[in-house]
Amino acid sequence: MARRLSYSARYAQSAEKLYQAxxxxxxxxxxxxxxxxxxxHCEVDSFVSDETGIRVVLKQTIGRDQLPALAQTVMKKDMVITREETLGPFDPDNTKGTYNASIPAGPGSLNGWQELFPTENGGCTIRRTSEAKVFVPFVNGKLEQMILINLVDLFRAEAEYAKDWVDKNL
Known part of the structure; x- marks a missing residue:
């Protein structure tokens, strides 16, 4: 059974400014x-931004020795994560998108939905809902929970990065 978790990042910047970034x-x-x-080993594998929206594919390698002990029981090599994010064309009321992550020979899946929308104070929010599913008996629930908790940490770090990048560059 898959587990879900939602996370919202709030920004002082407008939705249009964050989308622009x-x-x-x-x-x-x-x-x-x-x-x-x-x-x-982190890179932008592909990037498209046009009238249909934004699509970016990121690749990141995490050394097996950097993984939590529970993950090391499942992953016998370094973990190569390919993450794809999309946002549709900018909609001032609610821009929708998706994201997913895959690991070659990985024991599960991670999919998600995201929404970028304005808030009353002139800022905006990105709400991400993630669904993790692991196909390893006995440890699947623990691994799913660990993935989702680590994903929230990643989203927090990316939100701080986004705030700083927009302030410095736009």
């Missing part, structure tokens, strides 16, 4: 450069 490849390149402090 994410529609610039340098935003993603800079984010991957920041991840290299934790994992030396």
């Amino acid at each position: 994410q529609s610039i490849k340098q935003y993603w390149d800079d984010m991957m450069a920041g991840f290299q402090m934790i994992s030396p």
Whole structure:
């Protein structure tokens, strides 16, 4: 049975400004450069921003020795994560998108939905709902919960990054 978790990041910047940042490849390149402090192999694999929206594919390698003990029981090699994010064309009321992550020979799946919408104070919120499913008997529930908790930590770090990047670059 899959587990779900929602996370909302609130920004002082407008939804249009945050969307504008994410529609610039340098935003993603800079984010991957920041991840290299934790994992030396991070890159933007592909990036498209046009009238249909934004689509970015990120690749990150995490050394097996950096994984929690529970994850090491399942992953016998370094973990290569491919993450794809999309946002549709900008909608000032609610821009919708998706994301997913895959690991070659990984024992599960991670999918999610995201919404970017304005808040009353002139800022905006990105709400992400993630669904993790692991196909390993006995440890599946613990691994799903661990994935979702680590994902929230990632989203928090990315929200701080986004705030800083927009302030410095737009």
